[in-house]
Amino acid sequence: MSGTLYAIGVGPGEPELLTLKAVRIIREVPCLCVPKGKEEGTSLALDIVSKVLSLEGKEIVEAYFPMKKTKSSEHYETLDTRWNTTVEEIVTRLKRGIDIAFLTIGDPTIYSTFFYLHDRLLELNPQQRIIIVPGVSSINACASRIATSLGLADEKIAIIPATYIEELKDILITFDTVVLMKVHKVIDKIISILKELDLLKKSIYVAKVGMEDEAVYYDITKIRDKDLNYFSIMIVKK
C-alpha cells in the first residue's frame, strides 16, 4: 500500500490561522516535507507549524527552492534538479507506505510551488493518492488586516503578478479590486501608473501579513526598502 501525500496550506503566518484539519493531519503523519527558500534560511512553514504542535519524532524532508526567479536557463536547471531530488525523496517514502505532508504557506492553490510537485508525482504514478487541504490565503489575510472587502455583491476581483505592467492600466480600469502580487521589483512603475489613474489613495500595501515584522502602508509612496519583499501584497480597491 502506497502512502498518501497531503498538501497542506498552513495559512499566511499567524500560527492560529492553521485549520483544525491541518493540525490533525500534521500531527498524524510521520514525515513532513517543507519547501525552503534561499532568502529565509529556515522553512517559514515549519516555523509556523512548530508554534502550534510538537514536531518531535517526525522526519523532516527539506526541499530547497530558491525563490528569486530569474529568467536564466541556469536557474531553471537548478530548480529542475532540485524538484527531481525532492520528488525522489517523496516517492521513496510513499512507496514504503509512509504518509507525507507537504507544507505550503497560505493556500496550496494560490501561487504555491506545490503544483509542480503534484504534476510530477502524477506523471510518475497516476494512481498516487494526493489530498489537498486548503488554507487561509495571504490575500484574504491582507484584506482582513486592512478591513477591506475584496468583493461585494457584483464586484470583480483581479489577482495578478505585477509583472504585467503593460496590461495593468486596463485591468485597473475594468476591475473593482486589483490584488497585485510580487510588486517589490517594480514598485516605482506601479506607483506611477496608480498616480496617473488617481488611485494612489485607494491602494494599500501589506508586507508579511500576520508575521512578527508585518508592515502596513496606507501611503504607498512611503514604502521602505526593507518592506519590499516577496511576502508582500498590494490591494487597490476602487
Added chain:
Amino acid sequence: MSGTLYAIGVGPGEPELLTLKAVRIIREVPCLCVPKGKEEGTSLALDIVSKVLSLEGKEIVEAYFPMKKTKSSEHYETLDTRWNTTVEEIVTRLKRGIDIAFLTIGDPTIYSTFFYLHDRLLELNPQQRIIIVPGVSSINACASRIATSLGLADEKIAIIPATYIEELKDILITFDTVVLMKVHKVIDKIISILKELDLLKKSIYVAKVGMEDEAVYYDITKIRDKDLNYFSIMIVKK
C-alpha cells in the same frame, strides 16, 4: 468599555476547515450573530460551528437576509430594514461591553455581507473595535477539491460574478484562470460562451464544496438543476 465585534470566517462548510483562531474566539465570546438566508431556514455558519464546539449558554442573534437578490427597490428596502435591526441588536450589546462574533461562511473579505455591517457600525461609532478573522475561502476549497492551481508563477486570476456576461469573453481571453461566482442563473449563456472559446473541457463546476451534498462536474453541460444553487463555483483554467 464597549465590546469588540469579531467577524469570523468559518470556512466553506467542512467543520475541520475552521481555524484555531476562529474556534478560540467563538468559544470565548458570549454572543454570536449569524446571518440566515431564506433558502436555508437554519444558519449554515452556525451549523458548521456547532459540529466543532458546544454553543450551550451562548446568546444567538439571528440576522435574516434573503439571499436571492432581485433588482426591485422593494427588496432593497427589506434588506435595509433588516440591516438596521441587526445593527441595533449588535450595538445594544456592544454598548453593554458584550463581545460579539459575527459568523460568515468562507472568508469575510470574499463576497460576504459582513462589510455592510462593518460600514454601518463605523458610521455610528468610528471608534468601534472590529477584528476581522480570515477564513478558508470557498474558492480556494473548490480549487483544492478539484486539484487545480488557481495561479502559478506569473498567471493571472479573475474572480467575477457571472452577471458580467458581456465582458466575460474578454476576461476569459486575458486571464489564465477565471473563477465564476453565481453562475446558477445564467448557466446556459455561460456554456455557450465557453463552447465558442473552446473552453468547455477546461471548465469545472463545484456545487456546495465540502458540504454533505457536494457535487463536482467535470462536464459542465451535464449540471443538474438541483446543483444550480448559490453555493456553487465554476473554475475555468486554461
